[in-house]
């Protein structure tokens with residue numbers, strides 16, 4: 001395998017650690033996150049070309065706070081400390097850190113001193129906004145360090161010891177609220193550390209496949225394939241790594257959209273020799289959902305039934321040791337931090353929560369460091385077609401949480417027909433790719449209308465279209481009124497049983513994207 005210069009990020013538990021890794025990847029550089037407890041000898045063996053110390057929630061003034069082996073600073077490998085990382089460098093090298101009376105959180109205006117290579121070439125040099133999020137700060141830099149930037153409230157907002165190649169920032173260059181954060185990270189990577197770029201999504205695929213092959217050996221792996229982009233990419237990566245030692249299980253729960261099963265399964269069967277088992281369990285799911293109106297009970301019934309069906313199928317396969325999941329970074333609620341190390345607490349993926357425990361399987365999650373848009377790039381690298389790459393997220397419980405109230409075959413069918421029109425019109429108007437998600441919801445009420453000369457008394461469809469980056473927050477999409485008009489007109493004319501369409505104009509929070 002081609003060798004890449006490696007940057008190691010030592011994680012002190014910041015919520016932004018993954019974002020640092022992502023920015024380094026965007027710069028075309030291979031990066032790895034390791035817990036800050038990694039012994040110095042193991043870190044050295046990784047041969048890092050640069051080391052970044054992340055932020056973190058602890059205070060270096062606390063005696064139990066995570067530390068740094070000073071040996072690391074004597075290797076001559078360039079080091080960049082961010083926030084907690086900066087305070088730690090100061091502590092280890094004999095500077096002074098003090099507790100702020102208030103936590104500073106938000107934007108601050110940075111004043112850059114002369115000759116600061118790290119802060120060269122900022123496009124907005126005179127009014128440079130940076131993002132602060134800290135309690136403590138350095139108020140006396142260690143001997144040999146110079147102050148390279150300040151803000152009105154933080155006299156040492158950045159410091160450096162050029163000879164020792166140690167640089168530190170009190171603010172976060174990795175977040176979007178810091179102007180030119182990319183310039184700062186590029187300065188560190190390329191001008192200071194002279195790291196060679198060359199890492200691409202193709203390298204990600206290559207190294208992930210090699211790692212999976214090494215880890216799994218000749219064991220068997222099962223993977224729940226939902227038809228969504230995440231599980232499809234996981235399946236293809238594993239297929240590349242271990243071929244037919246992987247079995248994918250697709251559970252048709254009867255809650256899918258029009259054409260869903262055929263599109264994904266059809267594609268995979270046509271283009272790969274993936275071991276794929278499709279289980280028809282629609283009747284089982286629908287009969288268990290009968291009479292149930294409570295959203296949480298509906299979700300629980302579906303989750304529980306999914307686990308049962310999946311378990312029954314998986315037991316037919318011999319020597320299974322691993323369960324593969326398409327967990328992405330936003331699904332991981334705690335980073336692999338110093339508290340967790342190898343046993344970091346993660347949120348079980350909501351679709352298969354409880355499965356690994358029940359089946360006593362180890363987890364394989366090759367996408368857990370990626371964000372959704374990066375998964376789409378991996379998908380493109382794997383040659384998946386656009387209609388799979390750009391498919392909107394679809395929840396595990398499927399249309400059941402979009403048929404508000406009781407789920408029946410008849411109501412599902414009305415929703416399916418309405419949803420098909422929504423998808424078609426979003427595509428036709430070129431809005432499909434611009435939005436995070438767009439779908440129809442069937443409301444549990446009927447309203448009066450008039451068709452021709454007749455009074456009607458029929459269902460209401462709500463249209464939900466949202467913009468979002470990661471589904472944690474979202475805003476309703478300002479769709480042009482012509483598009484709204486077409487969708488509404490077509491649904492009312494073409495879908496039997498619907499005489500009214502409304503548009504959901506709520507943001508998340510306080511509303512959620514799905515209605516149940």
Ligand code: XMP
Nearest residue numbers: 350351393394395396397471508512513514
């Ligand atoms: P909410 O409704 O919580 O949705 O704002 C956020 C995002 O998550 C999707 N979603 C799910 N995805 N299993 C999933 O795989 C689920 O149980 C589930 N519930 C919500 C939702 O479509 C949106 O993109």
